[in-house]
Amino acid sequence: MTTSKTTSKANHRRIVIAAAVGLCAALWTYACGDGTTEPGDDQGTADAQGTAADRTALVAFYEATDGPNWVHSTNWLTDAPLIQWYGVNTDFTGRVSGLYLSENGLTGPIPPEIGNLASLESLYLSANGLTGPVPPELGRLAGLRELWLHSNDLTDPIPPELGSLANLERLFLQRNDLTGPVPPELGKLAGLRELRLHNNDLTGPIPPELGNLANLTYLSLFSTGLTGSIPPELGNLANLEHLELFQTDLTGSIPPELGNLASLQELRLFSTGLTGSIPPELGNLASLQELTLSSTGLTGSIPPELGNLASLQELSLSSTGLTGSIPPELGNLASLQKLSLVQVSLTGSIPPELGNLANLRTLLIIYTDLTGRLPASFLNLSLEVFQIVGNAGLCVPDTPAFRAWLRGNGTEGVGPFCSPGVTRLTNNNAEDLSPAWSPDGNRIAFSSDRDDSGGIYVMRADGANVGRLTNGADGEPAWSPDGRRIAFTSLRGFDFWIYVMQADGTGVVRLTDNAEWHGEAAWSPDGSRIAAASTRTDGGGTVYGVDIYTMDSDGRNIVWLTNDSTYNTNAPAWSPDGRRIAFQSFRDGDDEIYVMNADGTGVVRLTDDDASDQAPAWSPDGRRIAFQSDRDGDDEIYVMNADGTGVVRLTDDDASDQAPAWSPDGHRIAFQSDRDGSLEIYVIDVPGSSSP
Structure with missing residues (x-):
């Protein structure tokens, strides 16, 4: 196999030599005619002189850099053609076009004679022990495209003469001991694609002239002593893919112009003196894969616009002065x-x-002022590294599902498990009523008179981000099973009627319109029917009771399920399997909880006491029913098995706790209470829940 490769290389060389001979013959004929006149030898003389000059420059380079102790120095200082000297490449005229001596044990200074290699295009001297300054004579190498001097012990300032290298594409000076400023003349290198100056002792500001490098894809100035602010002109670098300014003494704010860098993939600004807020314009960086802003003086809130970074894989905001809440828009970072x-x-x-981050593998939440419990949506995450310790009030739900999840998700440190208790979600002087969980458990709808006229509101499940959906005497919200619509009761018409709107408050449609009271809408699990309660009259306008009926989700095909004459039967609640409906009724002398088949047959009484038991709500697994009762003196929240056995009291205070609503994960119940003066929305943990 070796002989075959050698033969192939020899054949290739003969082909190249034959082609070169043919080319020379053609050029000779073209220049000198048919040979009847003596050809001039000006060009040949020039080439020979140039080659001799290159040989002289290489000899000086060899002697200055301790050539005898190089790792490889084959044919150096011999009469062999320069192309046969180790690491030397030449063009077709014999002039040196490339010098490739990286990792070759070179020591000492780079001699100024290197600037005499007039045809040099590539100079690779990296990873040696070179010392002294970068010779300014390098600025004479007009054809130079690659200058690799990194990983040496070079000192002194970068010569501004390097700005004359009009054809330079890559300038690698990193990992030296260079001092002084970054020469603004480097901004003249119109063809430059990569500028790497990191790990040097450079000082002074970043010259704004670097913003002229239209072809630049890589700019690394990290681990230097650079000071001042980031010039906004860097936002002009339309082709820039990597911007690394970390571990510097840069100050000031992040210029919003960086949001113009459409090709940027990495923005590393950590361990700097940067201050101010994170500009929302960074959310425009559609190609960004890494954003590291840790260990800075940045303040303010996290811009929700960062949620637009569809390509982002790493986001680090640690050790900053950022405040406020985590924007839910970060849950849109599908690649994170x-x-x-x-x-x-x-x-x-x-x-x-954040539970939507399907590709998230490392999550560090350590020493923050975050509070509350980990959301149930975290059970969707498959983490390799997970740390959540030292936070102000953050806790992990103490459920079998969460404990199993922690065991399988690279947990390296976990804060306390949540203690069972009551959490207040709303806090104002108004009355907040009738909580209703969204099917995904992320939001709670409720009614309130906080804005004088009242209406339906929605908030995050932790009480944050309250938004108003309707304006008027609206109440009793109920989410459709798909989370796209909300049914509610409103006095906006002739009487209290049932309406349906989109989950954002638009597209309101009235479902009932006769001269009766209608309310307490409850969706069937498949979303096709709505159960509700309504008064009945005798035809002459006299009300003789409240009964339960069902209708299609568009208000048609009403079917009455109860007919209790003068007794009120109301508060219908579908079982999760859609086969039964729980309700409250006064039919036996006081309000009790009953259950019936979805067609109104098979009525069974579940509670039996002298108190008022009301507002039944099924657990998501259909095994239990929550309800309110004043059996112990005032309204409290209770839970019982679906057959009426095993009644357990959940709340215990002197106030009225009412209107229970199970969270979709089965672990909590939201309710309304006046325990702090006015009616507000609270949640309570449900002990013994087998749900997440």
Whole structure:
């Protein structure tokens, strides 16, 4: 096999030599005619002189850099053609076009004679022990495209003469001991694609002239002593893919112009003196894969626009002065693999939308002011590294599902498990009523009179981000099973009627319109029917009771399920399997909880006491029913088995706790209470829940 490769190389060389001879013959004929006149030898003389000059420059280079101790020096200082000297490449005229001596044991200074290699295009001297300054004579190498001097012990300032290298594409000076400023003349290198100056003792500001490098794809200035601000002119670098300014003494704010870098893939600004807020314009960086802003003086909130970074794989905001809550828009980062929030004063709870980060593998939430419980949506994550310790009030739900999840998700440190208890979600002087969980468990709808006229509102499941959906005497919201619509009761017409709107408050449609009271809408699990309660009259306008009926989700095909004459039967609640409906009724002398088949047959009484038992709500697994009762003196929240056995009291205070609503994960119940003066929305943990 070796002989074959050698023969092939020899054949290739003969072909190249034959082609060169043919080319020379053609050029000779073209220049000198048919040979009847004596050809001039000016060009040949020039080439010979140039080759001799190159040989002289190489000899000086060999002697200055301790050539005898190089790792490889085959044919150096011999009469062999220069192309046969180790690491030397020549063009067709014999002039030196490339010098490739990286990792070759070179020591000492680079001699100024290197600037005499007039045809040099590539100079690779990296990873040696070269010392002294970068010779300014390199600026004479007009054809130079590659200058690799990195990983040496070069000192002194970068010569501004390098700005004359009009054809330079890559300038690698990193990992030396260079001092002084970055020459603004480097901004003249119109063809430059990569500029790497990191790990030097450079000082002074970043010259704004670097913003003229229209073809630049890589700019690394990290681990230097550079000071001043980031010039906004860097936002002109339309082809820039990597911007590395970390571990410097840069100050000031991040210029919003960096949001113009459409090709940028990495933005590393950590361990700097940068201050101010994160510009929302960074959310325009559609190609960005890494954004590391940790260990800076940045303040303010995390811009929700960062959620637009569809390609982002790593986001690090640790050890900053950032405050406020985690924007739920970060849950849109479909490509995110690492999220680091360590030693940062973020507050509020973790938005459940973070559970949408299907590609997340590392999550660090350490020493923050975050509170609340980990959202149930975290059970969707498959993490390799997970740390959540030292946070102000953040806790892990103490459920079998979460404990199993922690065991399988690279947990390296976990904060306390949540203690059972009551959490207040709303806090104002108004009355907040009738909580209703969205099917995904991320939001709670409720009614309130906080804005005088009242209406339906929606908030995050931790009480944050309250938004108003309707304006008027609206109440009793109920989410459709697909989360796209909300049914509610409103007095906006002749009487209290049932309406349906989109989950954002638009597209309101009235479902009932006769001269009766209608309310307490409840969706069937498949979303096709709505159960509700309505008064009945005797035809002359006299009300003689409240009964339960069902209708299609568009208000048609009403079917009455109860007919209790003068007794009120209301508050219908579908079982999760859609086969039964729980309700409250006064039919036996006081309000009790009953259950019937979805067609109104098979009525069974579940509670039997002298108190008022009301507002039944099924657990998501259909095994239990929550309800309110004043059997112990005032309204409290209770839970019983679906057959009426095993009644357990959940709340215990002197206030009225009412309107229970199970969370979709089965672990909590939202309810309304006036325990703090006015009616507000609260949640309570459900002990013994087998759900997440």
